[in-house]
Amino acid sequence: MEQELVTLASLIFGRHELPEVFFERRFDPAPILYSGMVAVLLVGLVLGFNRQLQKMKGEVVPRDKFDLVNLFELLAEAILGFVRDILGHDWRKYVPIILSLWFFILLNNLFGLIPFMAPATANVNTNAAMAIVVFCATHFYGFRVHGIKYLKQFVGPVPLLAPLMIPIELISHFARVLSLSVRLFGNMFADHLVVGIFLFLVAPFVPIAFMTLGILVCLVQALIFSILSTVYFSIAISEEH
Numbered sequence: 001m002e003q004e005l006v007t008l009a010s011l012i013f014g015r016h017e018l019p020e021v022f023f024e025r026r027f028d029p030a031p032i033l034y035s036g037m038v039a040v041l042l043v044g045l046v047l048g049f050n051r052q053l054q055k056m057k058g059e060v061v062p063r064d065k066f067d068l069v070n071l072f073e074l075l076a077e078a079i080l081g082f083v084r085d086i087l088g089h090d091w092r093k094y095v096p097i098i099l100s101l102w103f104f105i106l107l108n109n110l111f112g113l114i115p116f117m118a119p120a121t122a123n124v125n126t127n128a129a130m131a132i133v134v135f136c137a138t139h140f141y142g143f144r145v146h147g148i149k150y151l152k153q154f155v156g157p158v159p160l161l162a163p164l165m166i167p168i169e170l171i172s173h174f175a176r177v178l179s180l181s182v183r184l185f186g187n188m189f190a191d192h193l194v195v196g197i198f199l200f201l202v203a204p205f206v207p208i209a210f211m212t213l214g215i216l217v218c219l220v221q222a223l224i225f226s227i228l229s230t231v232y233f234s235i236a237i238s239e240e241h
Contacts, residue, residue, distance in 0.1 A: 035120035038107045045072075075103065078219075079226050086230045087237075094233055097137055101130060102226040105184070109218030112192045113211060121221075122189040124181055131180035134229045135173070142236030150236070176232060184225055191217040 049068045056069065079102045084091050105121060112119025120126040142150040156165035191214055 030118060031120040031123035031126050034111060034118065035104075035108060035126055038104065038111055038120065042103055042107060075106070079223065082223075082227050083230050086227070086234045088234075090237070094141070094230070097133075098226055098230055098233075101134070101229055102222055105130070105225055106218060106222035109188060109222055110215065112188065113214050113218070119188055119192060121184055122192055124185040127181040127184045128177065130225070131177040134180060134232060135177050138173075138176075138229075138232045138236045141233055145237040153236075176228075180225060180228060184221055187217060187221050191221075 045068065049072050052068050076099060079098065080095070083095065083098055087094055108119050108121045108126075110119075111117060112122060139150075142153070146152075154166050154169040155162045156169075158165075194210060194214075
């Protein structure tokens with residue numbers, strides 16, 4: 001039996017000769033479970049951070065031991081410098097959503113480095129949900145800052161070109177959801193797949209080099225997602241020049 005050629009058209013419009021696993025539709029509760037565990041862990045860390053902050057009573061001098069306050073400061077400073085530079089003087093208004101994305105994605109990514117665990121960010125549905133939140137927040141901030149004039153960003157600088165610019169702008173905005181989702185999904189899936197393969201190949205020894213590379217990928221991908229979200233917010237709230 002001649003095998004059907006796999007093309008982009010066959011992928012989009014028709015069924016082709018690929019293993020049945022590509023066509024299975026089944027509910028996988030693992031991403032929901034892992035993301036829920038990360039959310040609960042983050043809530044616990046934040047509560048512990050607030051409690052420790054209250055005990056410090058406004059102390060400015062860093063403590064002589066590494067604690068939750070130092071940990072949160074270290075991780076937050078890794079992203080806040082970019083946020084300040086991109087958003088300008090009103091950057092503090094957007095810190096809650098950006099830091100939430102940063103910590104949630106980073107912890108999910110690192111969670112996948114634990115043997116026999118999988119990161120929720122290696123599932124495209126989790127990433128798509130976060131990307132949709134960023135998409136909605138972008139336009140919310142745009143309307144909040146500019147009002148109805150925000151729609152002028154879709155028209156372009158030349159009114160006569162509006163019939164051409166509006167579809168292009170709409171496509172580019174919706175493509176952001178796909179871009180954020182697939183980029184994070186592809187990188188995290190590939191990274192943890194490689195780490196998992198080498199973990200089993202050299203068991204019971206831990207592949208230190210690949211684990212170190214995996215941690216670096218986790219940090220970079222969380223940073224990219226957060227910075228891109230910040231850039232989208234900046235474009236939405238930018239003033240016309």
